[in-house]
Structures are given as C-alpha cells and as structure tokens.
Amino acid sequence: MSQxxxxxxxxxxxxxxxxxxxxxxxxxxxxxxxxxxxxxxxxRYSSLDGGKRLRPFLVMQSASLxxxxxxxxxxxxxxxxxxHCYSLIHDDLPCMDxxxxxxxxxxxxxxxxESTALLAGDALQTRAFEVLANxxxxxxxxxxxxxxxxxxxxxxxxxxxxxxxxxxxxxxLDLDVAGITRLQQMKTGRLFSFSCEAGAVLGKxxxxxxxxxxxxSHDLGLAFQIxxxxxxxxxxxxxxxxxxxxxxxxxxxTFVSLxxxxxxxxQAAMLAEQxxxxxxxxxxxxDLMRDVARFVxxxxx
Amino acid sequence: MSQxxxxxxxxxxxxxxxxxxxxxxxxxxxxxxxxxxxxxxxxRYSSLDGGKRLRPFLVMQSASLxxxxxxxxxxxxxxxxxxHCYSLIHDDLPCMDxxxxxxxxxxxxxxxxESTALLAGDALQTRAFEVLANxxxxxxxxxxxxxxxxxxxxxxxxxxxxxxxxxxxxxxLDLDVAGITRLQQMKTGRLFSFSCEAGAVLGKxxxxxxxxxxxxSHDLGLAFQIxxxxxxxxxxxxxxxxxxxxxxxxxxxTFVSLxxxxxxxxQAAMLAEQxxxxxxxxxxxxDLMRDVARFVxxxxx
Numbered sequence: 240m241s242q243x244x245x246x247x248x249x250x251x252x253x254x255x256x257x258x259x260x261x262x263x264x265x266x267x268x269x270x271x272x273x274x275x276x277x278x279x280x281x282x283r284y285s286s287l288d289g290g291k292r293l294r295p296f297l298v299m300q301s302a303s304l305x306x307x308x309x310x311x312x313x314x315x316x317x318x319x320x321x322x323h324c325y326s327l328i329h330d331d332l333p334c335m336d337x338x339x340x341x342x343x344x345x346x347x348x349x350x351x352x353e354s355t356a357l358l359a360g361d362a363l364q365t366r367a368f369e370v371l372a373n374x375x376x377x378x379x380x381x382x383x384x385x386x387x388x389x390x391x392x393x394x395x396x397x398x399x400x401x402x403x404x405x406x407x408x409x410x411x412l413d414l415d416v417a418g419i420t421r422l423q424q425m426k427t428g429r430l431f432s433f434s435c436e437a438g439a440v441l442g443k444x445x446x447x448x449x450x451x452x453x454x455x456s457h458d459l460g461l462a463f464q465i466x467x468x469x470x471x472x473x474x475x476x477x478x479x480x481x482x483x484x485x486x487x488x489x490x491x492x493t494f495v496s497l498x499x500x501x502x503x504x505x506q507a508a509m510l511a512e513q514x515x516x517x518x519x520x521x522x523x524x525x526d527l528m529r530d531v532a533r534f535v536x537x538x539x540x
Numbered sequence: 541m542s543q544x545x546x547x548x549x550x551x552x553x554x555x556x557x558x559x560x561x562x563x564x565x566x567x568x569x570x571x572x573x574x575x576x577x578x579x580x581x582x583x584r585y586s587s588l589d590g591g592k593r594l595r596p597f598l599v600m601q602s603a604s605l606x607x608x609x610x611x612x613x614x615x616x617x618x619x620x621x622x623x624h625c626y627s628l629i630h631d632d633l634p635c636m637d638x639x640x641x642x643x644x645x646x647x648x649x650x651x652x653x654e655s656t657a658l659l660a661g662d663a664l665q666t667r668a669f670e671v672l673a674n675x676x677x678x679x680x681x682x683x684x685x686x687x688x689x690x691x692x693x694x695x696x697x698x699x700x701x702x703x704x705x706x707x708x709x710x711x712x713l714d715l716d717v718a719g720i721t722r723l724q725q726m727k728t729g730r731l732f733s734f735s736c737e738a739g740a741v742l743g744k745x746x747x748x749x750x751x752x753x754x755x756x757s758h759d760l761g762l763a764f765q766i767x768x769x770x771x772x773x774x775x776x777x778x779x780x781x782x783x784x785x786x787x788x789x790x791x792x793x794t795f796v797s798l799x800x801x802x803x804x805x806x807q808a809a810m811l812a813e814q815x816x817x818x819x820x821x822x823x824x825x826x827d828l829m830r831d832v833a834r835f836v837x838x839x840x841x
Contacts, residue, residue: 269697271698274709277705277708278702329662332635334653334658354708355708362701369693387673387685388670391673395670396570396579397570400579404578407659
C-alpha cells in the first residue's frame with residue numbers, strides 16, 4: 240500500500256473532528272482564577288490542540304453508525320481523550336519514560352514541573368468520569384453509568400494501567416509474541432475498544448453489531464501497536480513528534496524485534512484488512528472507520 | 541477537653557467500620573496473576589489495613605441517618621477511601637512531599653518503586669469511580685451518576701487536586717487565614733463534605749437535612765486541618781505515623797503559624813462544637829458524628 244491510499248476524505252474528517260474536539264475540550268476543561276489555575280493550565284496544555292485525536296474520531300464514527308446525536312458523542316470523545324492525555328502525561332514523567340518531547344512540544348513536566356504534571360494527569364482522569372456522568376452526555380443515567388464502568392475497566396489496573404505495569408517490567412520478562420500482544424491489548428487496545436464500542440453503548444446497539452465493533456477494535460489496536468513499533472525503529476523524531484528508538488535502547492522485546500521488520504509490516508497490513516472486514520454489517524456507513532484501519536498502519540507519526 | 545472525653549463508643553464504632561472497610565476493600569480491589577499483579581499489590585499495600593478510616597466512617601454514619609442499607613454505604617465508603625489513598629500515594633512521591641513514612645510503614649514508592657506507586661494511585665482513582673457506577677452501589681442509576689459527579693467534583697482540579705496545587709505554591713503565596721482556609725477546604729474539606737453528604741445522596745435526603753450535613757462537614761474539615769497543623773508542630777513522628785515539622789521546615793504558613801498555638805487550639809475546639817450543633821436536626825442518631833468532631837481535634841495521630 241502506498242502513502243497515497245490514505246483517503247483525502249479521512250484527512251478532512253479527522254480535521255473536522257479534531258477541531259470539534261478541541262472546541263469541546265476547551266468548554267469541558269475547568270477554568271479558575273486562583274493559584275489552582277496552574278494545574279488547570281497544565282491540563283489544558285496537555286490536552287488542547289494536540290495529537291491525531293484517533294480515539295475521539297472512533298467514538299464519533301461509531302456513534303454515527305447508531306445515529307447518536309453528535310452533541311452527546313463529542314462528550315464521550317473528549318472523556319476518552321482526557322484519559323489518553325492523562326496517561327501520556329504520567330507516562331512521560333521521569334520515573335516512567337522520562338520523555339522531553341510529546342506531540343512536538345515539551346512534555347508537561349518539562350513545560351511546568353513534575354508535581355504539576357502529576358496533578359494535571361490526576362485531574363484529567365477525574366474530569367473524564369465527571370463528564371461521562373453528567374446528564375448532557377446521555378438522558379438515560381444507566382447509559383452514563385455503563386460508560387463510566389466501561390471506561391474505568393478499560394483504563395484501570397486490569398486495563399491500560401495494568402498494561403503499563405507489564406511494560407515497566409518488559410525488559411525482565413522475556414515476552415514472546417503472545418505476551419507482547421496481551422501487554423499491548425491491555426495498554427492501548429482496551430481504550431481503542433472502548434472508543435469503538437462507545438457508539439453502541441450510546442445508541443443501545445447490542446449483539447452482532449457491538450461484537451463487530453469489538454472485533455474491529457481488536458485488530459485495529461494491534462495493527463496500531465505494530466505500526467508504532469515500526470515507527471520506533473524507522474521513524475524520525477521530528478516527524479513522529481516524540482523520541483524514537485526507545486524500545487530498542489531499553490532492550491525491550493517488540494513486535495519488530497520478535498517478528499522482524501518485514502513480517503511486522505505484513506502482519507500489520509493483514510490485521511488492518513481483517514479489521515475492515517469486521518465492519519461488513521455496517522456497509523458503506525463504516526467506510527471512514529475502514530480508512531482509519533488502513534491509515535494507522537501507514538502513518539509516519 | 542481531656543483525652544478521656546474521646547468516647548469509648550466511638551473507639552468501638554471506628555474499629556467496627558475499619559474492619560468492615562478492610563474486608564470490603566479486599567473484595568473490591570482487583571486480583572491478577574500476570575505481571576500486572578505488581579500494581580494490584582501496590583494498590584492493596586496502600587489501602588488495606590491502614591488509617592483511621594475517618595471518611596468511610598462519616599459515609600457509614602451519614603448513611604445510617606437516612607436508613608441506607610449498609611451493603612450500599614460500604615461501597616461508597618470504600619470509593620472515598622480509594623480516592624483518599626490515591627491522593628496519599630501521589631502526595632508522598634519524591635516530586636511532591638517526598639515522604640518515606642505513611643501510616644507507620646514505608647510509603648508506596650519506598651516499598652515498591654516510583655513508577656509502580658504512580659500507577660497504583662492512578663488505578664485506585666479509576667477503581668473508585670468504577671465501584672460507584674456499579675449497580676450494587678444503588679439500584680437507581682441516577683443516584684450512582686450523582687455519586688460519580690460529586691466525588692469527581694470534590695477530588696478534581698477545582699477540589700482536592702486544586703488544593704494540592706495551591707499547597708505546592710504556598711511558600712510563595714504569603715497566604716493569610718482566609719487563603720489557608722480556602723486551600724484547606726479544597727485540599728481536604730471537599731472530600732470530608734462528600735463523605736458527610738453521601739448518606740443524603742444515597743437516601744435521597746434533600747433540603748435542610750443535607751444542608752445540615754454540609755455545614756457540619758465544613759466545620760469538621762477545618763477543625764481537622766487545624767488539628768493537623770498542631771500535630772505537625774507538637775506531634776511525635778512515631779505516634780503520628782508520618783514525618784512531622786514539615787510545614788515549618790518548608791516555610792509554609794499554617795493555621796498555627798498565623799494564629800499561634802493557643803488560638804489555633806481554641807479555634808479548633810470552637811469549630812468542633814459548632815459542627816456538633818449543626819447536627820441538631822438529627823437528634824441522638826448523630827451522636828457518633830458529634831463524637832467524631834470532638835475526636836478530630838484531640839487526636840494524637
């Protein structure tokens with residue numbers, strides 16, 4: 240597949256969603272004029288105007304499949320982005336990855352300081368759940384509770400944070416492909432799954448359709464991670480917007496170190512195509528989600 | 541007031557609640573057998589078997605005023621304790637207070653390591669919201685959403701974390717009594733208020749009764765904090781279970797530095813009595829909550 244197969248309609252749709260997410264995040268993040276404003280500024284610094292907004296885009300797209308109001312979906316999109324951004328802030332801290340660069344700018348603790356970054360991550364997580372529980376997200380409180388439960392499960396000790404915990408020990412664990420796959424499904428896959436299934440939760444879509452989204456998200460998340468490992472080896476720090484070659488330097492097993500570049504590349508492409516096929520029940524309505532699957536394995540950043 | 545005025549019935553009731561909270565936390569905290577178990581162990585290390593469980597006790601007591609089932613109240617009690625413990629873990633980190641001792645044991649990052657402690661705090665916060673959103677907490681999903689919203693508001697950037705942010709800058713802010721009061725109301729007061737009002741949320745008690753609990757919690761929280769400042773000056777590290785003299789060493793204004801020891805002591809006692817009077821509408825049913833108010837200003841740890 241060539242770079243040109245990234246569809247112009249996806250580029251445009253990602254831009255539209257990204258702008259809508261920035262505007263809504265700006266409304267949803269708190270404002271303050273006392274000295275507590277320092278942590279609010281840090282929350283805003285690390286979540287506004289950055290990133291591809293892939294997870295929010297998946298929320299918006301899956302919501303459109305179930306004819307969910309955009310005004311509701313955008314709040315869930317922002318909640319998942321807050322969780323994602325909180326995890327990035329904490330991941331970048333000196334005691335974790337000790338990164339200076341994120342999305343092409345100084346990381347939160349470099350721009351502010353470590354304690355402010357720690358608290359900004361904490362408060363972003365809190366705000367995500369507060370947004371989901373608010374009546375503006377959905378008129379049915381049971382749906383809001385489901386969203387809180389599922390996002391918590393996806394991001395907690397048995398989800399994203401559990402995956403990060405395994406990742407911290409990865410250099411001592413001698414993980415094989417199955418082990419790396421489990422790690423990545425926890426660390427990044429669960430949030431992708433939440434994003435893809437959020438539309439079904441909001442639109443009360445069950446059974447086959449929800450399962451189709453879950454299967455799509457599994458393949459998408461894995462393809463995304465393999466592509467990430469490839470970028471870590473091949474990418475240019477300036478283009479990627481963060482440090483590269485970190486995993487190799489840390490002596491960690493990755494999909495690339497275990498499979499080799501060629502097999503990793505073909506595996507990612509295969510997973511992307513498989514992800515697309517899971518969307519068959521939605522017909523053309525899911526075309527942008529198919530574009531996403533092809534995009535994640537071809538991205539340069 | 542002498543040490544002997546701490547009622548034996550409070551000592552006994554605190555012990556009963558503490559045991560119930562430990563047992564329920566043990567059930568509510570996740571279990572795992574993969575390498576992610578390291579973060580689960582850290583969550584358990586920092587939340588089981590420690591502390592006075594004052595916030596859970598207030599939840600249980602306020603719930604009893606509205607005849608809420610104990611099986612529901614204990615889950616809310618555990619959620620607030622998870623938030624409290626997450627904040628302690630993060631507060632103890634080197635980039636924050638850099639404490640080695642908590643509840644008489646090595647702090648989480650000293651017993652494990654910094655990154656595990658960071659993630660354990662993150663996952664405890666997540667789990668708190670997951671517990672609240674679960675149907676077992678209350679049959680009415682609107683009540684569960686209210687609990688999530690209110691706990692998030694109390695602990696987020698405009699609540700506890702906002703207070704911590706001000707506290708980080710306190711040595712440069714030249715705070716007066718009003719400034720310290722606002723800081724402390726955010727940093728510790730909001731969680732006390734949530735605890736005291738949780739019974740009204742669970743029991744759908746509104747109006748005058750809920751306001752009475754809020755007023756009680758305001759005075760209680762402030763009394764608690766003044767007593768904390770006094771302990772920081774007068775306490776013995778071994779008895780208190782954490783480092784003392786920290787605020788004075790850090791050159792921070794405290795109630796003691798601003799008011800002097802004598803006025804701080806009489807102010808705390810006055811607030812405790814005022815807190816008790818707010819409970820008049822509940823009659824004798826609130827006697828243990830009155831005991832709590834008197835206890836917090838007399839405690840030695």
